Amino acid sequence: MEYNFSDIEKKWQEYWTKNGSYKVSNDSPKPKYYVLDMFPYPSGAGLHVGHPLGYIASDIFARYKRLKGFNVLHPMGYDAFGLPAEQYAIDHGIHPAVSTAANIENFRQQMDNMAFCFDWDREVRTSDPNYYKWTQWIFLQLFDSWYDRKQNKAVPLADLITTFEKEGNKAHPCPGDASIQFTAEEWKSFDNRRQQDILMNYRLAFCGYGEVNWCEALGTVLANDEVVNGVSERGGFPVVKKKLRQWYLRITDYADRLLEGLETVDFSDAMKEMQTNWIGKSFGAEIDFDIFRTDEKLKVYTTRPDTLFGVDFMVIAPEHALVNLITTDQQRGAVEEYVAYVNSRSERERMAEKKISGCFTGAYAIHPFNGRHIPIWTSEYVLAGYGTGAIMAVPCGDERDFKFARHFGLDITNIIGDAYNGEEANPTKDAVLENSDFLDGLVMKDAIVIAIRRLEEKGIGIRKVNFRMRDAAFSRQRYWGEPFPIVWENGIATPLDIKNLPLELPHVEKYGPGPEGEGPLSNVPAWTARHLETNTMPGYAGSSWYFLRYMDPHNQEEFCSRKASDYWNQVDLYIGGSEHAVGHLLYSRMWTKFLYDRNLIGYEEPYKRLVNQGMIQGSSRFVYRIETKSSGAPIFASQGIAGIANTPEGHELITLAVRNILNDPNLSFESIGITPIHVDVNIVDGNELDTEAFKKWRAEYANAQFILEEGKYFCGSEVEKMSKSKFNTVNPNDLVAKYGADTFRMYEMFLGPVEQSKPWDTKGIEGVHRFLRKLWRLFFDETKGKVWTTEAPKDAEWKCIYQTIKKVEEATERFSFNTGVSAFMIGVNELTDLKCYKKDVLEKLVIILTPYAPHVAEELWHALGNETSVLDASYPKVEEKYLVESSKNYPVAINGKTRTELNIALDATQQQVEEMVLADEIVKKWLEGNAPKRVVYVKNKMINVVV
């Protein structure tokens, strides 16, 4: 009986489907466990071998938890709205709903192939009106809420209106615009429009104005990654910044709680650090500087008010409103030129710029304490969106300020004495201040408070907490997204009644933008006639709360019943890429906190534990075309030959070969041109090209000729991102067909730690396949058939299986699936050596293998005579008594270098060990008659003799 994986896998997949083996109930006496994968975007390219890495890991863990007695929720769905589908629609005229549905079908087929234990009855799609009805509903709750600093939570807007009617807004300063202040009488005197405008500044989902990448030639707003070097990626047309009305989420109101919440979740330190840095909470002061000969004030934010006397110049962002107002006539030309240059650059380019640039405005700020005139510059290294868009530059203490001063030959005042060496800035907080007036003699970190106090007394500055994080832009000028359930009535945003949800996305034939950068919906007369909002929601809207919908996916009355969300509670394990570290994770954490505040769910962190999966990179293969200037057959040189093309030897070799192929005995090359070309990795075995397949691959290569090495064509290789355009994608379907899903799953895990990125190499999969066949042979022999017996196992056999269980269990618990697979291999190798074919041992092996290779496990489980599914077996317990050891082979090192081994009882004392070690011949040799300085003995680890 052979290991016939395709029959086995088909058989059990049908069995599991027929028996609803993956159906999960919201009602179970077992403890619950929720395993979630990050939502995939169903791209047209389908899944390549890099995508399922996280899904396999989560699937193994979900199945493992099930064997451990948990009621496990492990759902899957699709983040189905998004830009690529819309771009595809524009390019091919296929409606996004149609292409998305087709892509989803393809994804589903690919996933089914890998036998994930998803409960597909719970599938969600963000583009399904039954789903986005609730995205719209949550949006309306955000729209109808504001953040009450007193209670430190989101509350309904109705309460705020009552307060305004009683006492104005003095108790609740306006988060959107601090200058808005009014009494109860004033509030009552405002007309509806004015009142609504004020309320908009409080709402958690609010309207404002923001800059977008506007491309006049394409007539559309572009995403950042569609803009390259200031021009559109498609067509290379100029892109400018354009201000448009936009929706925002006031995520900054949650900044502190997003920080605090990190202490309650099990994310990696790196992840927490990235989020902390993204939120970027800082403490400092806002200071107003008078500007010489104008009435304007320059407001700067600084975290280092202690360095106030080290300010040598000011820098304001080129888009700062003051630039125009304070630039002197002499400088105007230069400043305008500089601002135009900066405008053509993306924020990314500005931040990445190493070259120092800037322009003096001609204006001077006046130092509030010593009246010094401080030149005001503008430079791209200061961004308008952060702080006040202006900084006070202290070159002796800040590296960028220092370089700027050096570059433009500006004065550098030293306020920290010896701590500044004149060669580079010193950002210390521990130096003692000098040249600093009333701060002289103080240690910098103590001076911060004192400086702020003096600024506040003088009325020119205030203590200020600042966040780097900005409010989240929540609208897109696109078609393929959730419509906003908002009607504009005389300039007032009015929510649709809940009974009118979902507001369905209208069908359109054309996806082009509307006038002035408005979204495509502005071209739909039936839409604009109702004065509906023409923007749509961004990609992260639907993915900010999807983990809740899986709990109660068919609920028509609520986004998720409280009973369901209380039962499943937080996601116990969330697996996904670290590319979502700040975007998706912060948004969904904010939404969860909001739903908690409004008492719609019972917890404020969505994900209890987060594991990041690495990327699988592609391993590209190249063929090397020789540039013959001949229109005849393309000629390709094997890698070893192409590599030496321009050595005398290679030159001769290639020349002769080409003459031969082209039948042109007089042909000669001055130098040989070689062009590397990506070749489909699927027609390359290791590095050896299947030349016949290559000829069939593309018409232009049909009569290709090859210069071989040892009769073979070898390709070059390089690790790159896995993508269709590089022909380095591998479809899991092909590997499943060739080796089976069990092999594929185990191989993906065997590649390396899930968290790490690594290149894909199909070659190694055979080793894992061999392992499964070797396992099979513990049960069945090709000729003899059944070989397993019901004999009682010996101690050595028990020891082997319990060691394996222990290693696999520990590896699974810490997501070290690669070492888990290797523990299986070691176990099977040992059982084979022991000739152990005993049911009691093999049955345990089959159970622990279930999460990794469910099909073969189910088959062998039944072969051993079991009637029920192995999915519901219970995980075997380790019997420690078979694992106890009484002695250990200790490595004995001399000065840290291992020289020999000694078998010593585990309970040996230091003295006993020293005696044994010093009596050893090899140790004696190294001691050369001298007494050792020291003998280090670490129990159960090693021995080191110091000479």
Add this chain to the structure above:
RNA sequence: ACCGGGGUGGCGGAACAGGUAGACGCGCAGGACUUAAAAUCCUGUUUGCAGCAAUGCGAGUACGGGUUCGAUUCCCGUCCCCGGUACCA
């Protein structure tokens, strides 16, 4: 530029709390079985030097320093690669 991660044999990787560097697998080499091949099995495989060999000696975890009896692991500095940087998802 900033934030985060990573760099170990020909390759993927292992070494879990500072204690035998290279488990497991691929590849490669040699051998067994076979008319032959596939499959399977066995042996070897970090590297340099010495030796028929067992083995011995030295070097070695990106690079340069440091702490320690002992460093792939901790600290300082440098280089390279990957992810993110707010409208890709």
